[in-house]
Amino acid sequence: MGDTTPRYTILIVDDEVRMRRVIADYLRIKDFRTIEASDGVEALEQFHREHPDLVLLDVMMPRMNGWEVCKEIRRVSQTPILMLTAKSEEDDELLGFELGADEYIGKPFSLKILSARIEAVLRRHTDTDDPALSLSLLRVDPLAREVYVDNMRVELTYTEFELLSYLMANKGIALSRDKILDGVWQYDYCGDARTVDTHIKKLRSKLGEAGEMIKTIRGIGYKFEA
Amino acid sequence: MGDTTPRYTILIVDDEVRMRRVIADYLRIKDFRTIEASDGVEALEQFHREHPDLVLLDVMMPRMNGWEVCKEIRRVSQTPILMLTAKSEEDDELLGFELGADEYIGKPFSLKILSARIEAVLRRHTDTDDPALSLSLLRVDPLAREVYVDNMRVELTYTEFELLSYLMANKGIALSRDKILDGVWQYDYCGDARTVDTHIKKLRSKLGEAGEMIKTIRGIGYKFEA
DNA sequence: AGTATTTGCCGAAATTTTGATAAAATGAAA
DNA sequence: TTTCATTTTATCAAAATTTCGGCAAATACT
Numbered sequence: 201m202g203d204t205t206p207r208y209t210i211l212i213v214d215d216e217v218r219m220r221r222v223i224a225d226y227l228r229i230k231d232f233r234t235i236e237a238s239d240g241v242e243a244l245e246q247f248h249r250e251h252p253d254l255v256l257l258d259v260m261m262p263r264m265n266g267w268e269v270c271k272e273i274r275r276v277s278q279t280p281i282l283m284l285t286a287k288s289e290e291d292d293e294l295l296g297f298e299l300g301a302d303e304y305i306g307k308p309f310s311l312k313i314l315s316a317r318i319e320a321v322l323r324r325h326t327d328t329d330d331p332a333l334s335l336s337l338l339r340v341d342p343l344a345r346e347v348y349v350d351n352m353r354v355e356l357t358y359t360e361f362e363l364l365s366y367l368m369a370n371k372g373i374a375l376s377r378d379k380i381l382d383g384v385w386q387y388d389y390c391g392d393a394r395t396v397d398t399h400i401k402k403l404r405s406k407l408g409e410a411g412e413m414i415k416t417i418r419g420i421g422y423k424f425e426a
Numbered sequence: 427m428g429d430t431t432p433r434y435t436i437l438i439v440d441d442e443v444r445m446r447r448v449i450a451d452y453l454r455i456k457d458f459r460t461i462e463a464s465d466g467v468e469a470l471e472q473f474h475r476e477h478p479d480l481v482l483l484d485v486m487m488p489r490m491n492g493w494e495v496c497k498e499i500r501r502v503s504q505t506p507i508l509m510l511t512a513k514s515e516e517d518d519e520l521l522g523f524e525l526g527a528d529e530y531i532g533k534p535f536s537l538k539i540l541s542a543r544i545e546a547v548l549r550r551h552t553d554t555d556d557p558a559l560s561l562s563l564l565r566v567d568p569l570a571r572e573v574y575v576d577n578m579r580v581e582l583t584y585t586e587f588e589l590l591s592y593l594m595a596n597k598g599i600a601l602s603r604d605k606i607l608d609g610v611w612q613y614d615y616c617g618d619a620r621t622v623d624t625h626i627k628k629l630r631s632k633l634g635e636a637g638e639m640i641k642t643i644r645g646i647g648y649k650f651e652a
Numbered sequence: 653a654g655t656a657t658t659t660g661c662c663g664a665a666a667t668t669t670t671g672a673t674a675a676a677a678t679g680a681a682a
Numbered sequence: 683t684t685t686c687a688t689t690t691t692a693t694c695a696a697a698a699t700t701t702c703g704g705c706a707a708a709t710a711c712t
Contacts, residue, residue, distance in 0.1 A: 245598075343599045343600065344598050344599060344600055345600040345643055345646060345649070357666080358644060358667080359645075360667095392669075392671090394670075394671085394691090395669060397691065397692070397693090398669075398692090398693085399668085400692090401692065416690095418677070418678080418691080419689090583655085583656060585656075586656095618658075618659060618660090620658085620660080621657080621659075623703070623704095624704090625657085626703090627702095627703065627704070642701095642702070642703090644666070644700095645701075
């Protein structure tokens with residue numbers, strides 16, 4: 201099984217080296233490529249550099265805990281997230297789902313079960329989403345505030361960047377101009393709705409072919425679609 | 427061959443004296459200058475004192491292991507790193523590359539192969555990278571609190587040094603003025619955000635061409651980029 | 653006194669917004 | 683189906699605003 205190309209890349213985030221090692225070794229046998237991060241900040245860096253297909257996220261971590269990382273990833277990506285936690289309390293689980301985690305596993309867990317869940321989540325995801333498209337054509341790095349289209353750097357202004365982030369965070373949802381104004385421009389900014397149009401236009405032109413991911417919903421507003 | 431000036435300085439980091447000696451002897455024949463360190467902490471000290479052209483790094487070491495040293499060096503420098511390890515496991519290699527190592531050699535190795543790899547890495551580095559720019563342009567020695575631009579010492583004030591360190595520690599991340607104020611001036615110092623601008627300006631002018639590594643992110647703040 | 657740091661102000665440049673106009677889509681009527 | 687009127691969106695350019703960098707004065711620190 202070792203000579204095939206890994207099907208998916210999995211980012212393992214845990215502050216304990218031994219835990220990471222155990223999981224990584226097992227997943228590699230199962231033909232996954234693994235990358236690791238030992239805390240939240242590093243996790244986000246790795247995430248943006250490697251664009252893993254799934255993130256295994258420990259909750260208890262220094263610097264930035266799992267919930268925060270989860271939230272931050274969800275701001276720009278639909279990448280499946282599987283949360284790991286020592287306490288298997290119900291409200292933790294609830295919080296996890298609220299923040300956008302796809303699965304939730306309480307420690308201790310068997311590696312067999314872990315990999316089964318991973319398979320399930322990935323299957324669920326690849327059925328619906330198109331991984332090749334959103335992954336390679338348009339890439340947004342919120343930490344560096346950089347945007348790449350087809351691996352080429354695109355310079356966006358402050359508002360353009362915020363607007364794109366907002367649209368992507370609400371991928372697949374038709375947003376009215378008012379909602380967009382509320383979301384991107386702070387607290388009930390009283391501006392013309394045409395302002396949104398203008399920025400959408402600039403975004404589309406700067407994003408080139410990726411600009412077509414911003415759809416016009418007539419009578420409503422706009423929608424981002426992968 | 428002994429009368430020529432050594433082309434490059436190589437820092438050999440290994441806790442075994444005999445191993446260091448064997449490698450050093452051979453590399454000296456190959457016309458390299460060698461310096462040595464027996465553990466991670468010493469390695470960092472030597473690194474900052476001597477600014478070697480390449481680091482040979484053993485993974486298994488007391489006090490601070492090779493991965494940590496590698497990571498620490500990468501925080502402030504692009505100097506080529508060649509990792510040495512006894513276990514020739516795949517994941518070690520992966521981790522090494524993730525952390526920024528340039529090459530990876532499993533023990534035991536032949537000295538011939540080792541020096542060939544060293545030559546290759548050095549050649550690669552001086553070819554592809556703009557050596558005058560990324561490699562030796564800006565060097566920060568946090569222990570000595572010294573900064574070198576193009577190998578010329580630059581005197582920075584306390585705040586300037588802190589600011590530069592903070593920016594470099596968060597390389598590639600767009601930082602708001604508030605974040606910078608928090609990070610450099612600690613404990614929610616309530617100062618004008620323009621203060622940051624002024625210090626950035628001074629830093630840029632003192633750093634000369636290296637000052638261009640400090641990018642302005644309009645509407646946000648600043649970002650350090652190698 | 654002599655640095656180092658902070659603050660205020662101004663002009664240049666970049667960005668955002670506005671307003672006017674053209675283009676496109678929609679739906680109803682011919 | 684075609685035409686026409688209406689509504690909605692796209693485009694463009696100019697005005698208004700914001701932001702940043704530089705300068706210099708004021709303040710703090712040694």
